[in-house]
Amino acid sequence: MSQKILVAGSGKSGIAASRMALDTEHEVILYDSNEALDAEAVRGQFKEDETIEVLLGELTKEALKDVELCVISPGIPLDAPFVEVLKACGVPIWSEIQLAYHYARGKLAAITGTNGKTTTTSLVGEIMSAYYKEVFVVGNIGTPYTSTALRTTDQSYTVAEISSFQLETITDFKPDVSAILNITPDHLNRHKTMDCYIEVKKGIAKNQTKEDACILNYDDPVLRRFGETVTPRVIYFSSREFLSEGICLDGDMIVRNHDGVRMEIINIHDMNLLGRHNHENVMAAAAITMELGVPLETIQSVIRDFKAVEHRIEFVAEKAGVKYYNDSKGTNPDAAIQAVNAMPGPTILIAGGYDKNSEYDEWIRSFGKKVRYMVLLGQTREKIAECAARHGFTNVMYAEDMQEAVRVCASYANAGEYVLLSPACASWGMFNNYEERGDVFKECVRSL
Known part of the structure; x- marks a missing residue:
């Protein structure tokens, strides 16, 4: 059923969410609190036959008449003044990834963490693409999830880099495989406290079931404890301790130990990536792709050839x-x-x-x-x-x-x-x- 949707933020994420809302036959108001923007230039990013209202500056209760949902761009903090107007009017707030998830099909792997998200997401995307035909790599990595969600099928796989900002306003977002790589202090200007930041990150797994998997860093004490409380199956990885169940370093070899069977994944000296943190990124990527059915030979081949992503060492x-x-x-x-x-x-x-x-x-x-x-x-x-x-x-x-x-x-x-x-x-x-x-x-x- 068609709804009237307010999309907040006129950047890449907001434009993609607006286009998706239009494609799904919703009425769209594209809102940006920056009144200095050129409304015609913003509207010019859409096709002539796409009817969209552009609203700039202050958001009033009158402007929200008949608005049933707000999709908020991740760069906008939830303490922005217009958010209080939304709340006062009882308008639900979704993140852009929540809107995409609502329409997307196929399998979803979602990766978060303070550091390593882009490298791990890129590596998972390359491994998946080497084995499956329909693979989409989206999210905080640069391609809005809403720009691809309507192209997904029951046979497709989506790999999403997910930031804490995107997780703040999810409802039923549920990946088949989630991963939290690590949690260290960051974005405290937005989240205010570490406890709040940690809880937002944990939200990536909150809707998962026993049929799903959650990949966690055993070396992070917060995540180790979290793994004891979550519903999905937990697969730990560690670059510092030997795990009898999970993925870890055994000398210079990254191995997976499962049900008493040792599987050698790759020697760290056969990789192009530098540093212990990248050993962890490779472990997480291997765990995710194994869960999604990629054979070991494909995983090994891609890891050997994979080079550091731009701007990361x-x-x-x-x-x-x-x-x-x-x-x-x-x-x-x-x-x-x-x-x-x-x-x-x-x-x-x-x-x-x-x-x-x-x-x-x-x-x-x-x-x-x-x-x-x-x-x-x-x-x-x-x-x-x-x-x-x-x-x-x-x-x-x-x-x-x-x-x-x-x-x-x-x-x-x-x-x-x-x-x-x-x-x-x-x-x-x-x-x-x-x-x-x-x-x-x-x-x-x-x-x-």
Whole structure:
């Protein structure tokens, strides 16, 4: 039955959700609180025969007359003023992934976690595509779920990277296989407390049944305890402990132990991916794809050839004997720790950016003797420098932009050393997103 739907947010997610709502014969109001936007330009993203109302600025109760549902884009916090108007009018709020799930068919694997989501989702997508004909890779990775949901069939498989923002407003969203890779402090400017952030992440499995599977990181104490309480079958993975039941490291070999049978998946030295965190990403990907029926030979073949995704410990170039790595997607301290640990030798680090209310002590302590200098950018540079000084790390320099930061690193780095962009902060304020920040870094490196 046709409904009148308000779609909040005119970015990529909101446009995709609006198109899907139109395709399913709903009446759509596309709303954005930014009254400075050009309404005609927003409307111009739709076909001439697609009737859509564009509403900008303040949202009034009168504008919500006959609106039965709001689909909210993930970038919009739930404490935005217009959300209170929705609640006062009793309008239910769905996330974009909830709308997509309502119409999608086939099997669904959903992957969340503070870090590693994009790498794991990309790897799962490539493994699935190597074996099945109909595979869609969607979500926080860049393709809105609503842009593909109506193309899914009973034979298709959807692999979705799911953020905490997307999980805040799900109702019956239920993956056949879920995975929570890890939970460390992030987005506390939005979720306010770690307890709230953890509960939102756990929501990915809340609707699963005993017929479904949940992949969890055994090394994360929060997730280990969570695995004892959930309804779906739990499959643990660990890069630090041997598991008699689950996927783990046995020496340099990633293995799966199940019902007393040992299955060798891959030797870590046969992979292109660097670092312990990537061993964990591979374990999670193997667990997910095995649950979805992919044979071991296919999984092994794809893992061997898989390279790091763009902006995640991505090799850029070697200049004057110095190797440069782009980890612009390291937008929180834990991700930046993984990147530092992955560097094989002495490193000069570029960091800093937008403040998400993170604490940097553990990150600074992880430097050990590996990080020789740190070049800081953006809003957080003084906060990070003060934290570093408290821990006795004083080899800190400031730069006004990425070009200056790269030049400073090039002047201090010796042949055989590494320069790493891993900011531990969001990109906002200096860049539109982490992709732009990484692209600028790569351009600066290549022009040295």
